Amino acid sequence: xxxxxxxxxxxxxxxxxxxxxxxxxxxxxxxxxxxxxxxxxxxxxxxxxxxxxxxxxxxxxxxxxxxxxxxxxxxxxxxxxxxxxxxxxxxxxxxxxxxxxxxxxxxxxxxxxxxxxxxxxxxxxxxxxxxxxxxxxxxxxxxxxxxxxxxxxxxxxxxxxxxxxxxxxxxxxxxxxxxxxxxxxxxxxxxxxxxxxxxxxxxxxxxxxxxxxxxxxxxxxxxxxxxxxxxxxxxxxxxxxxxxxxxxxxxxxxxxxxxxxxxxxxxxxxxxxxxxxxxxxxxxxxxxxxxxxxxxxxxxxxxxxxxxxxxxxxxxxxxxxxxxxxxxxxxxxxxxxxxxxxxxxxxxxxxxxxxxxxxxxxxxxxxxxxxxxxxxxxxxxxxxxxxxxxxxxxxxxxxxxxxxxxxxxxxxxxxxxxxxxxxxxxxxxxxxxxxxxxxx
Numbered sequence: 001x002x003x004x005x006x007x008x009x010x011x012x013x014x015x016x017x018x019x020x021x022x023x024x025x026x027x028x029x030x031x032x033x034x035x036x037x038x039x040x041x042x043x044x045x046x047x048x049x050x051x052x053x054x055x056x057x058x059x060x061x062x063x064x065x066x067x068x069x070x071x072x073x074x075x076x077x078x079x080x081x082x083x084x085x086x087x088x089x090x091x092x093x094x095x096x097x098x099x100x101x102x103x104x105x106x107x108x109x110x111x112x113x114x115x116x117x118x119x120x121x122x123x124x125x126x127x128x129x130x131x132x133x134x135x136x137x138x139x140x141x142x143x144x145x146x147x148x149x150x151x152x153x154x155x156x157x158x159x160x161x162x163x164x165x166x167x168x169x170x171x172x173x174x175x176x177x178x179x180x181x182x183x184x185x186x187x188x189x190x191x192x193x194x195x196x197x198x199x200x201x202x203x204x205x206x207x208x209x210x211x212x213x214x215x216x217x218x219x220x221x222x223x224x225x226x227x228x229x230x231x232x233x234x235x236x237x238x239x240x241x242x243x244x245x246x247x248x249x250x251x252x253x254x255x256x257x258x259x260x261x262x263x264x265x266x267x268x269x270x271x272x273x274x275x276x277x278x279x280x281x282x283x284x285x286x287x288x289x290x291x292x293x294x295x296x297x298x299x300x301x302x303x304x305x306x307x308x309x310x311x312x313x314x315x316x317x318x319x320x321x322x323x324x325x326x327x328x329x330x331x332x333x334x335x336x337x338x339x340x341x342x343x344x345x346x347x348x349x350x351x352x353x354x355x356x357x358x359x360x361x362x363x364x365x366x367x368x369x370x371x372x373x374x375x376x377x378x379x380x381x382x383x384x385x386x387x388x389x390x391x392x393x394x395x396x397x398x399x400x401x402x403x404x405x406x407x408x409x410x411x412x413x414x415x416x417x418x419x420x421x422x423x424x425x426x427x428x429x430x431x432x433x434x435x436x437x438x439x440x
Contacts, residue, residue: 060085065243072246075122076194078239079221087233087240092251097134098244099256104135105245107260108148108173115177119185122194128180128201130241131234137171137294146170149180158391159183166302167309172295174310186387195220195235203231204385209376259291263315269303273311273328281323282316289313365409371402382408 065088066080091098112126132150133139140146144153147170153163159179161169169175180201187197190205199220200208211226212218224232244251276299279286290299292312303309316324367378375398379386389395392407400406 083236102255
């Protein structure tokens with residue numbers, strides 16, 4: 001009997017020692033790489049969702065966090081688990097950065113909410129630009145995803161955004177928000193689950209559908225390990241961002257005043273207007289006005305009677321009204337200047353096309369539609385998005401017929417479209433100017 005007791009006691013001590021050793025080996029949060037996804041419109045570097053190490057044992061389960069997430073859950077399931085907990089630890093520990101996000105949210109969230117409401121989408125999706133771009137209209141990923149919602153060129157075109165010599169509507173908070181809402185409408189319609197739709201926003205519906213097939217499940221947490229590495233963390237990071245933004249006070253995070261904490265007016269113009277001249281007339285800093293109107297690449301609003309353009313301006317005193325009126329109605333942006341700016345851009349674009357053509361050779365790949373093939377099946381075969389096929393082939397819907405010849409790849413472009421967002425971002429500096437006065 002004594003032997004049994006001693007054996008049992010020895011086993012318990014060994015288990016306790018192993019458990020203690022395992023917990024000591026778990027990396028402390030402070031030892032994790034300080035990879036921040038959070039920035040403001042005034043800082044230049046953005047990075048993707050930070051990597052966190054997952055542990056075999058969920059040793060710090062917090063019932064308070066679980067209860068808080070349950071209390072704010074609406075249409076989107078806000079699960080609480082170890083992955084979510086790790087991101088709550090990350091974001092709640094970065095008080096300065098999240099304070100800046102709270103300050104920016106006062107300006108941006110009403111814009112996001114209006115767009116999401118127009119498409120009957122969950123209001124919680126308004127938190128996604130925090131992990132996409134840190135609510136920086138000028139954020140650009142290494143593969144070219146641009147703006148608050150990080151749209152790639154082809155996807156943006158497919159959702160009605162305009163990119164030309166003068167404007168990039170991916171940087172327009174209003175236009176891009178409506179495009180993002182439309183994307184979520186389509187993704188949810190195809191996948192039927194909000195967490196899967198959010199995952200698709202990061203890696204594309206094709207990758208999500210392949211993960212569903214491999215896992216034989218439509219539960220995000222079950223297919224998670226079959227998704228690209230970034231997407232596995234993307235959804236937990238989103239849930240954590242929702243939590244921290246809702247319970248900032250409980251974590252001693254205070255909102256920081258942003259440049260956008262001002263009253264604004266919106267006007268429509270049907271002529272070319274220089275933002276620099278308008279700022280001078282308003283007696284404000286030129287960069288401040290450009291921050292409110294980030295989509296105009298050359299700081300020139302290219303309005304016309306066919307396509308009026310929006311200008312957002314801070315409210316000013318009546319003493320400068322005469323100067324503003326003069327700029328809006330007697331613009332000095334001459335026709336010659338417009339032609340020179342446009343032609344310079346056209347030449348640059350043509351040089352890029354020629355270089356791309358020389359490097360890629362025969363970049364376009366075609367597919368002949370076979371009997372019984374669907375657009376989704378063809379997209380899966382070539383590992384591209386259905387939306388890409390629609391854009392490349394000018395398709396209005398999903399209907400295709402046997403014998404039809406489809407563009408299924410445009411060289412490196414197809415790969416970039418599949419990687420709509422990226423882990424790495426390049427720096428944007430608001431005051432860096434090109435030779436012709438544009439902003440890099």
